[in-house]
Amino acid sequence: HDFRPEYLQLDELGRRWPEVPRIALTATATVDTRSEIVERLGLGEARQFVSSFDRPNIQYRIAPGAQARQALLKVIRDEHDGQAGIVYCLSRKSVEQTSAWLNEQGVEALPYHAGLSGEQRRRNQQRFLREEGIVVVATIAFGMGIDKPDVRFVAHLNLPKSVEGYYQETGRAGRDGAASTAWLAYGLQDVVQQRRMIDQGEGSPVRKRAQSQHLDAMLALCETVECRRVQLLRYFGQESTACGNCDTCLEPPPTFDATVAVQKLLSTIVRLGRDYNQTFGAGHHIDVLLGRRTERIESRGHDQLSTFGIGRDVSEPTWRSIVRQLLASGILAVQGEYGVLAVTDAARPVLRGETELRLRQDLQTQKSARVSKHKSAASDLSSGQQGLFEQLRQWRASEAAGQGVPAYVVFADKTLVAIAESAPASIDDLRGVFGIGEAKLERYGAQVLKVVAAASADASGSDAAGSDASGAEVPAG
Incomplete structure (x- = not known):
């Protein structure tokens, strides 16, 4: 009903025809959503049937967002060569560019988005259903009602807006029960972009707050150091144990004491705002910490900051990972049209040295030997x-x-x-x-x-x- 307000009028049907049986069905619903369905549709006396949300044959993996297309190509070639898959992108332009690029690399890929003609969408969808080894690159408009059982992988090149959306889209893989992959490339720019879209989007404060909560849950899933399946199922109210078949189970990510590094970053943001009355995005703050004498930094005198160059002991990818995790935890916030960074109240204990902050250390080179243990349904055959x-x-x-x-x-x-x-x-x-x-x-x-x-x-x-x-x-x- 966020995008179709008339859905809130469905309870009128029960009042007009009280003797007509009604049933409410949904693929993904949290405990809160199920309660709201019961309330909004006047189904207080109805019985509820909830099956397991677990899809044990799907291997959930989330990778750093740098060079996402190259990483996707490696996943396809190493693990799903000649197999059907779906690649989700945020925009129509990205869909067109990614499908064209995959074709250049020898992967047969078809675009699918609302900007194509109805005939083109129908033709591409039919090819995907009837031919083997076709990859569809699409916006989230693709997949509703698609019941192709042998989709071997679902990939996301952009961060989904919610866990519900992510679960629904990844659930289009492996409906035949055979081993399948759900792969997501996730980077700092995704967080900034999603926050900005919420802030600048239409909708009431209540709706924006709900969108932010959905995004926070998705970020928590991305940044967890625990089993992804446990966290995913817990979101839907189902408890489980570590699956042994997600990236965090197969290659547990190390953590490190990031307190001092975070204090350096927060101090840079505070000083630029206090001493210069200026705000910037993540890239500029990282340049200051790394001591880069860019024209932008020197022209503004930011090379005179006490924090200039004090972060050279940390690599740029690690700095970007730190920023991303601080945004996910709410210690940093994104503001304004240009996605500038701001320090929140949650940062005060860290700045004052009252708390230790341990963060996930991203693995820059993925160890895929165990992760890619299944290449196809026939991989165990002689x-x-x-x-x-x-x-x-x-x-x-x-x-x-x-x-x-x-x-x-x-x-x-x-x-x-x-x-x-x-x-x-x-x-x-x-x-x-x-x-x-x-x-x-x-x-x-x-x-x-x-x-x-x-x-x-x-x-x-x-x-x-x-x-x-x-x-x-x-x-x-």
Whole structure:
């Protein structure tokens, strides 16, 4: 109802037709949201059914925002090469630029946003549903109602506005239950931009306060040093234990005593405001701390500040991480059209040395050996089984194209993996394989057995040729 106020009038239906049954359904709702639904719709006597929010097959990872496109490309090539995925961007321009760039790098990517014609959006959506290995780069307008089970990754190149939005969008990955990735690139500029959008946006103070609370929860998820899944589920009122399958579980981030560094930064901001009556964004304050004699600094005399150059012992990426975490914790705030930094009341104990401040130390080089332990649904197959799996995929693609339906309508990847593992030789062998009921057995059984037999013959021929080449006697003539 934040963007559709008429939703608040839905309770009128219950008053006009009290005998007509009503049910309220939602994919993601916190405890507070569920209470509000009950109140607004007059459902006080209704029973509530809440299933688990956990998606254990999705691996949640949040990476530093620097060189986000290159990092995304590495994720796609190393872990999801040739697999379907969705990349979310904040703006239409970013969607167009990112999809074009991915195509230049050899990744087949299609744009999707409200600025495209209806026909173009329909065509791109159909290709994504029916073809394998397509990546869609989109604004959040894409995905509603998309029930493609084999989306192997969902990536965000910009910070989502809320945990609810993030959960809904990442939930479009891995609906078939197979291992999938939710990857987010997050940087300082995201925080500044989101804060500014809230401050300058339309809406009542109550709505802006709610938007800020949503953003604070999203920032807390990004900056946590604990299990991301635990924090994500707790947001929806569900307690859990560490999952062992998110980046903070697989590579626990170190923390460091940032008290002195934070005091240097806060002092710089205070002195620029007090002595010069000037405010600046994060970049200028970092330049002062690093002792950079830029034209902007020298022309304003900021090289005379007592804090000029006292932060050289800290790298620029670490300074940006510190600023980001201080914004997330509320010690710093973003103000005005240009996103200048301001010190809040929460900074006073830190400035006075009354409290120690430990912050997350970003890993500049991601250790992906354990993180990328699953590359595809078929990654655990032997080399021979892998070959059969690929031939089954080719057959499925041809069959789906002939019917004009998405490939997963014929068989899901999990079914092809099960066939490749069992190598059935008869209809009875196929019966009971995951995803094969009587209808599909009758329709596709003979074709599947033919593919399996051909793959087996190819493998036998290769083995025989290998024996001849290794020195076995071959009949003359």
